[in-house]
Amino acid sequence: MMDQRELDSSIKQLQKTVAANEPPSNALSILERLKKEASPTEEMLRSTRAGVFVGKLRHNPNKDIARIATELVTKWKKLVEAEKASRMQKLKQSSPATAASPTPPAASKPSGSSASPAPASAADAPFKGDTETRHFNKDGVSIKRTGDTTRDNCLGLLYNGLAYRSTQPPDAVVARAVECEAAAHRHYKGVTDDYKKKIKSLFSNLKVKTNRELGRNVMDGKITADRFVTMTQDELKSAEQRKRENELQEENMKKAQVPMAEKSISDALKCGNADEPMTTFCECTFS
Numbered sequence: 427m428m429d430q431r432e433l434d435s436s437i438k439q440l441q442k443t444v445a446a447n448e449p450p451s452n453a454l455s456i457l458e459r460l461k462k463e464a465s466p467t468e469e470m471l472r473s474t475r476a477g478v479f480v481g482k483l484r485h486n487p488n489k490d491i492a493r494i495a496t497e498l499v500t501k502w503k504k505l506v507e508a509e510k511a512s513r514m515q516k517l518k519q520s521s522p523a524t525a526a527s528p529t530p531p532a533a534s535k536p537s538g539s540s541a542s543p544a545p546a547s548a549a550d551a552p553f554k555g556d557t558e559t560r561h562f563n564k565d566g567v568s569i570k571r572t573g574d575t576t577r578d579n580c581l582g583l584l585y586n587g588l589a590y591r592s593t594q595p596p597d598a599v600v601a602r603a604v605e606c607e608a609a610a611h612r613h614y615k616g617v618t619d620d621y622k623k624k625i626k627s628l629f630s631n632l633k634v635k636t637n638r639e640l641g642r643n644v645m646d647g648k649i650t651a652d653r654f655v656t657m658t659q660d661e662l663k664s665a666e667q668r669k670r671e672n673e674l675q676e677e678n679m680k681k682a683q684v685p686m687a688e689k690s691i692s693d694a695l696k697c698g699n700a701d702e703p704m705t706t707f708c709e710c711t712f713s
Contacts, residue, residue, distance in 0.1 A: 560589035565596040580625040587632030609651040631662040
């Protein structure tokens with residue numbers, strides 16, 4: 427059976443596999459191993475956050491991954507409920523007052539009840555702090571996930587940008603940030619100048635106060651990670667930004683159109699004879 431260290435290692439490997447968009451068979455292999463070998467306690471799930479990440483895979487586009495993730499979450503939920511029931515029973519046996527209580531043990535609750543592993547419920551709760559100043563350090567999130575300092579720092583920038591004015595829990599934000607960083611690293615062929623410039627550009631656009639929908643759409647999946655890291659500067663702008671810039675451009679064009687005097691040359695006046703000392707031409711200006 428897996429101990430906490432092995433469980434933590436397997437979950438990290440699973441996260442990297444999903445973030446790098448590796449073949450589904452790789453993720454399925456890890457999930458199958460977890461299903462067979464992992465019987466974690468509530469404390470193990472809390473420490474490794476395994477339940478949080480596997481829980482998110484229940485909505486994976488790949489049906490096999492989603493199915494096994496669902497089976498795994500169900501198994502772990504039952505284990506946690508059984509652990510709580512056992513703990514409750516021991517408390518009742520050690521305390522006469524508790525033993526006399528008519529409260530049924532937690533295990534007697536139907537499987538469809540609200541009982542769930544503690545780590546999943548806590549991690550899925552909306553962020554309650556100041557969303558204007560969210561930062562991975564303040565949120566208690568580690569960005570050391572790639573083994574490369576530059577990539578980790580870029581991951582931190584994406585986290586801060588996506589978390590800005592968002593009530594999404596830290597685990598959801600960092601999962602999306604990992605996906606976006608991996609997509610950028612893949613698209614720009616490594617830690618190149620283009621990669622670093624793009625990450626900074628994405629961060630800047632996420633922090634624009636009038637562009638709140640950008641971060642929401644990325645977090646909700648309306649904009650995929652692969653799409654997000656290839657969007658042009660104009661595409662990253664909000665509809666309000668584009669409208670305001672178009673209006674400003676039109677206003678500047680109007681100001682640039684300085685009124686010019688109109689001229690009219692008349693041929694109504696004819697020249698005299700060639701031996702006349704002076705010939706007069708007439709030009710009228712209308713202002």
